[in-house]
Amino acid sequence: MFPEYLIKKLVHMPVTYPISGLIFDVLQRKESKAFKQWVHFLLKTYRDAYHGKRPVIWINAFTPSELVYGLGGIPALPEIISALVAYMGISGRFISNANTYLSTDTCSFYRCVLGLVIEDYLPRPDLIISSSHLCDGANKFFRYLAQFLGCPHLFIDPPYWSDERGKRYLISQIKEVIKRASSIIDIPFSKERMGKAIKLSIEARAYIGKINKLRQAVPAPFSARDGLSYFTGMNIHSLGSKEGLLFHKTLYEEIKQKVENKEGYLPRERCRLLWLHHIRPYYKNEIFDIFDRKGAAVPFDEMSYLYWGDLDPDRSIESLAEKILSNIWAGPLERRTDAILKMVKDYDIDGVIHFSHWGCRQSCGGAGVIGDLLKDRDIPYIVLPGDGGDPQNYSPGQTRTRLEAFLEMLI
Amino acid sequence: MPRNYVKPVVGWTCTYLPLEILEAGEIQPLRIIPSPSSEKADAYLDPNYCPYIKSVLGEALQKRYSSISGIVLINTCDGMRRLYDALRFYSPPSFCYLLDVPRVEGPIATSYFKERLKEFKEDVGSHFQIEIDSSKIRKAIQEANITRGLLRKASSFMSKANLLKLMAQGWETPRNSFNRKLEEIVKNQEKNHPPRNGPRVLLSGSLIEGSYIAELVEELEGEVIFADLCIGDRIGDAIPLDCEDPLDALSRAYLSKPPCARMWNLEKRIDYIRALIKREGAQGLIYQQMKFCDPYLYEAPALKAELDNMAIPFLPLELEYSGKAGGRTRTRVQAFLEMLDVP
Numbered sequence: 086m087f088p089e090y091l092i093k094k095l096v097h098m099p100v101t102y103p104i105s106g107l108i109f110d111v112l113q114r115k116e117s118k119a120f121k122q123w124v125h126f127l128l129k130t131y132r133d134a135y136h137g138k139r140p141v142i143w144i145n146a147f148t149p150s151e152l153v154y155g156l157g158g159i160p161a162l163p164e165i166i167s168a169l170v171a172y173m174g175i176s177g178r179f180i181s182n183a184n185t186y187l188s189t190d191t192c193s194f195y196r197c198v199l200g201l202v203i204e205d206y207l208p209r210p211d212l213i214i215s216s217s218h219l220c221d222g223a224n225k226f227f228r229y230l231a232q233f234l235g236c237p238h239l240f241i242d243p244p245y246w247s248d249e250r251g252k253r254y255l256i257s258q259i260k261e262v263i264k265r266a267s268s269i270i271d272i273p274f275s276k277e278r279m280g281k282a283i284k285l286s287i288e289a290r291a292y293i294g295k296i297n298k299l300r301q302a303v304p305a306p307f308s309a310r311d312g313l314s315y316f317t318g319m320n321i322h323s324l325g326s327k328e329g330l331l332f333h334k335t336l337y338e339e340i341k342q343k344v345e346n347k348e349g350y351l352p353r354e355r356c357r358l359l360w361l362h363h364i365r366p367y368y369k370n371e372i373f374d375i376f377d378r379k380g381a382a383v384p385f386d387e388m389s390y391l392y393w394g395d396l397d398p399d400r401s402i403e404s405l406a407e408k409i410l411s412n413i414w415a416g417p418l419e420r421r422t423d424a425i426l427k428m429v430k431d432y433d434i435d436g437v438i439h440f441s442h443w444g445c446r447q448s449c450g451g452a453g454v455i456g457d458l459l460k461d462r463d464i465p466y467i468v469l470p471g472d473g474g475d476p477q478n479y480s481p482g483q484t485r486t487r488l489e490a491f492l493e494m495l496i
Numbered sequence: 497m498p499r500n501y502v503k504p505v506v507g508w509t510c511t512y513l514p515l516e517i518l519e520a521g522e523i524q525p526l527r528i529i530p531s532p533s534s535e536k537a538d539a540y541l542d543p544n545y546c547p548y549i550k551s552v553l554g555e556a557l558q559k560r561y562s563s564i565s566g567i568v569l570i571n572t573c574d575g576m577r578r579l580y581d582a583l584r585f586y587s588p589p590s591f592c593y594l595l596d597v598p599r600v601e602g603p604i605a606t607s608y609f610k611e612r613l614k615e616f617k618e619d620v621g622s623h624f625q626i627e628i629d630s631s632k633i634r635k636a637i638q639e640a641n642i643t644r645g646l647l648r649k650a651s652s653f654m655s656k657a658n659l660l661k662l663m664a665q666g667w668e669t670p671r672n673s674f675n676r677k678l679e680e681i682v683k684n685q686e687k688n689h690p691p692r693n694g695p696r697v698l699l700s701g702s703l704i705e706g707s708y709i710a711e712l713v714e715e716l717e718g719e720v721i722f723a724d725l726c727i728g729d730r731i732g733d734a735i736p737l738d739c740e741d742p743l744d745a746l747s748r749a750y751l752s753k754p755p756c757a758r759m760w761n762l763e764k765r766i767d768y769i770r771a772l773i774k775r776e777g778a779q780g781l782i783y784q785q786m787k788f789c790d791p792y793l794y795e796a797p798a799l800k801a802e803l804d805n806m807a808i809p810f811l812p813l814e815l816e817y818s819g820k821a822g823g824r825t826r827t828r829v830q831a832f833l834e835m836l837d838v839p
Contacts, residue, residue: 186797188814190544190788217599217760221574224599225794228762232798240760242605245571245596250615254598254608261604417594418581441542446790449542450578454585470543 096206102132119336123315126328127169134159134208140270143210143230145223146321146363147412148241149405151286151396152214154325155279156263157272161208162322163230167197168314171367171474179204180475192444193474194364195226202233210236212269214262218243218415220447237269245417247410255406263402280398282325283405287398289324292333293391299340301431304349305357305384306340310373313365317388355380356495359428361455362440362448363388363414364473372469375485379492385432387413390424418451422458429464436465436495438488443472467491501526501670504624507561507589509552509579510570511726512597512756514746516640517617518568519671520632521624526564527667529727530555532705532817540582546788547817548703549575556587566591566623572758573791591623599760601751610747617743633742639671641734646678651729653685656699656720660707660728695836696777700724700769701784702757702792705819709784709829712821718833721776724769725784730754757791765795766802773808779836780809782829787814809836 087095095101106128110121134141142158144150146165153160170176179200180193186203187196201207213236215227224240231238239262244251267274296316300307307316316336323329343349358376360383366372376383393411396404413420429437437459441449452468459466469487472478503524508515515525532547536554555561567589569580580594596612598605621628643666651659662681666674694717699710703726710720710728723729732753735745755765772778781803785792796812803810811832813825821829 188785188793188796190814191790191793195794221758221790222794224760225757225762225791228760229794229798232762240600242599242760244598244608245577245594250608250611251596254604257604257608418578418585441544443544446542446545446574446578446788450545450574451581452542453540454581457585468542 093204093206097135099132099136102128102135117339119332119339120311120315122328122332122335123319126319126323126326126332129328130159130161130322131208134161140211140272141208142266142270143213143215143227145215145219145227147219147409147414148214148216149324149408150322150329151279151282151325152259152263152405154285155282155401156266156270156274157278158212158266158270160322161210163198163201163207164194165318165322166201166207167194167474168318168364168367170197170201171476172314174368174476176368176474177476179206180477190444192220192222192226192442193472193478195222195444197474198226198230199233202230210234212236212266213238214241214266216241216243216409218409218412220445222444239265239269241409243409243412243415245415247416252403252406252410255409256402259402259405276401279401283396283398283401285326285330286324287396289330289333290391290393290395292330292337293320296333296337296340297385297389297391299337299344300384300389301433302344303357303433304347304351304354305382306343306348306350307384308350308373309360309383309386309389310365312386312389313360313363314367317363317386320389349382351377351380351382353380354382356382356435356492357433358383359425359432359434359437360386360440361425361437361452362442362445364442365440366471366473366476366479368474368476368479370476370479370484371481372484372488375488375492379489379496381436381492381496385428385434387421387425387428390428392424414447418454421451422455425455426458426462429459429462434464436467436491438491439466439468440473441468441470443470443475443478465491465495503670504565505563506591507564507567508569509567509576510572511730512570512572512750512758513568513595514613514750516633516636516742516746517613517620517628519639520636521617521620521626521628523565523620523624523626524670528552528555528561528567529664529667529705530560532819533558537582540586541578544788545578546573546575546786548705548786549579551705551817552579553582553586556583556589559587561587561589564589566593568593568595570595570597572597572756573789575789593619598751599758601759601761606744606747606751609751610741610743613743613747630742633746634737636671637735637737637742637745639675642675643671643678644731644734646675646682647731649682650678654681655710655714656723656728657707657710657714660710660723660725663727664706694718695779695833696721697833697836698722698724698769698773698776698778698781699728699784700781701813702786702789703727704784704786704815705817708819708821709782709813709815709825712826712829713782713833716830716833718829718836721778722772724754724772726756730756757795762795762798766799769799770802770806773806778808780811780832782832783810783812785812785814787816
């Protein structure tokens with residue numbers, strides 16, 4: 086509809102974002118308040134990023150956003166942008182461009198990011214901070230991006246073991262990252278600013294805990310379809326900001342209202358499923374429509390799991406280290422399996438779906454053990470192979486057959 | 497899987513494990529290089545998984561490691577971490593250990609790694625009821641340094657295909673015996689391949705089964721002038737014993753050795769390869785990537801960009817863990833060598 090150069094120009098203009106916000110408010114009047122707050126949070130973040138008001142710091146998922154807010158920067162998460170691009174139905178083109186650089190066996194979210202970078206669609210980072218505790222992709226890809234963009238990169242190498250030795254190692258690294266980042270972005274480190282970010286995160290965390298508790302209700306008030314989009318998106322992007330706190334408070338109030346009214350998101354709930362993996366397919370697909378049609382509620386997803394404890398504003402750095410170390414997807418698989426078994430119990434789960442995202446070794450590598458542990462407890466389990474970002478890897482027929490067979494067994 | 501060792505045998509998978517600690521405890525380290533046998537593990541690991549990892553798990557499930565006393569893994573990559581989980585769940589060895597090795601260098605990482613090595617030494621000692629003291633580690637480092645020196649010399653006159661085969665023997669031979677064998681080879685200095693005038697290529701990338709790519713290059717009249725592989729020339733220098741605690745020496749040396757792509761510092765890997773190309777006069781680089789090996793898959797574009805700048809042709813090969821080159825690989829290598837051979 087619009088010429089390419091014009092679209093790119095609009096993307097780079099700060100004024101595009103508040104205008105988009107106004108249009109969104111008019112067109113999406115029926116959306117929930119929390120959903121709108123999420124959209125406005127993203128628009129404000131990217132308006133500020135393109136405006137150059139504060140330094141833009143790219144981080145990968147699970148590098149605590151509190152760190153960036155505490156440093157005085159604007160956090161941008163390329164993986165979330167990939168998901169949004171997939172949702173808009175335009176990821177294929179960017180992934181296709183990146184395929185000439187990266188193997189098609191690598192994560193499609195990273196390939197989409199690379200495609201966006203090649204075409205200069207993303208706000209240029211002043212600094213990249215990434216951590217390696219989740220996957221090898223995060224370790225190598227962000228280094229490559231930094232080299233590609235010619236921008237500084239700081240790296241956090243969380244230890245495998247989360248004992249005292251590991252914690253000391255991680256704390257030393259975070260201190261070093263803060264020192265060097267402050268120098269790179271030229272904003273002196275302020276203990277008060279970091280403490281404030283941690284305080285906002287603590288308050289938001291309390292709401293996340295309450296939301297997750299409410300999600301145990303029958304009928305399910307909130308779908309994992311949304312859990313795996315704006316809820317977890319905000320959990321990794323907004324913690325440490327005022328907007329993040331406001332969003333989590335609003336979402337809590339909305340879900341609370343639904344639970345009080347015994348209002349489920351499905352007209353009739355016939356079974357309850359747990360979705361495993363950090364993501365779901367974001368491009369147009371019918372996976373959650375199949376669940377909805379069959380009356381299979383998905384009240385929870387493992388990405389929503391609140392794995393970290395209360396942070397402490399007086400021990401900001403130690404708290405950030407503890408948050409990283411408590412990640413259930415890092416370290417030995419028992420951390421993840423213990424959490425999954427707890428989710429199965431807490432959310433009264435009848436069946437578990439492990440979405441195996443092509444290119445994700447760290448999560449899919451545990452799918453066999455998780456399945457056997459669940460089967461030992463007579464909990465039906467299915468591995469659903471697919472791709473969260475690349476619609477080319479989506480097979481509607483196979484997916485439907487597989488899911489319907491699984492649901493027939495349950496219902 | 498060889499048998500008849502006098503000492504207890506511990507299997508290992510990654511060269512970031514300081515074998516010297518095991519050897520100081522009179523334990524025979526045995527590198528696990530399984531035969532291609534991933535089918536058995538297909539039901540336990542995803543289809544998009546490193547075939548080496550699958551083959552290790554496949555052999556473990558078939559009880560091929562029942563004669564060894566333990567397995568030590570490193571947090572090399574996502575695959576190794578999940579292998580550690582799967583082994584413990586499906587086929588737990590009596591001693592299954594994961595040593596945490598940082599992905600970075602520098603004083604913070606070195607100090608942390610030293611602490612982990614100390615813990616490893618104590619855990620090995622406690623499990624096998626042995627005492628591993630500093631003097632024994634020091635002696636083991638000296639012995640390993642002899643191996644490193646002899647391998648360097650052997651590498652200077654041996655064909656790389658033969659060097660890889662020789663090293664594969666070394667992974668399962670007691671250190672002293674292997675050093676004696678190497679001394680013999682170096683003493684005789686038998687140039688076991690005829691001089692070649694064909695294209696000179698650098699072989700780099702992830703671990704694959706055997707030496708078939710090097711053999712293929714040599715069969716096609718090319719020459720592999722350096723095998724930058726963890727089963728090849730990426731041996732590292734002799735470890736200096738200039739500090740009081742040998743664990744300091746091990747920690748420093750293992751983190752700063754010629755890097756595998758698992759390490760974070762992409763520039764160091766690229767600088768290292770650039771220097772190798774210049775030093776060895778390589779005309780092209782063959783990059784062997786094990787299917788689904790993320791550290792090497794993500795490194796490839798940066799390396800290719802650098803080689804493009806240097807006008808050094810780059811041949812990426814995504815390989816299965818099959819132990820043999822298929823027709824397509826053969827054709828591609830042949831075409832690559834022919835291209836390099838054009839004056």
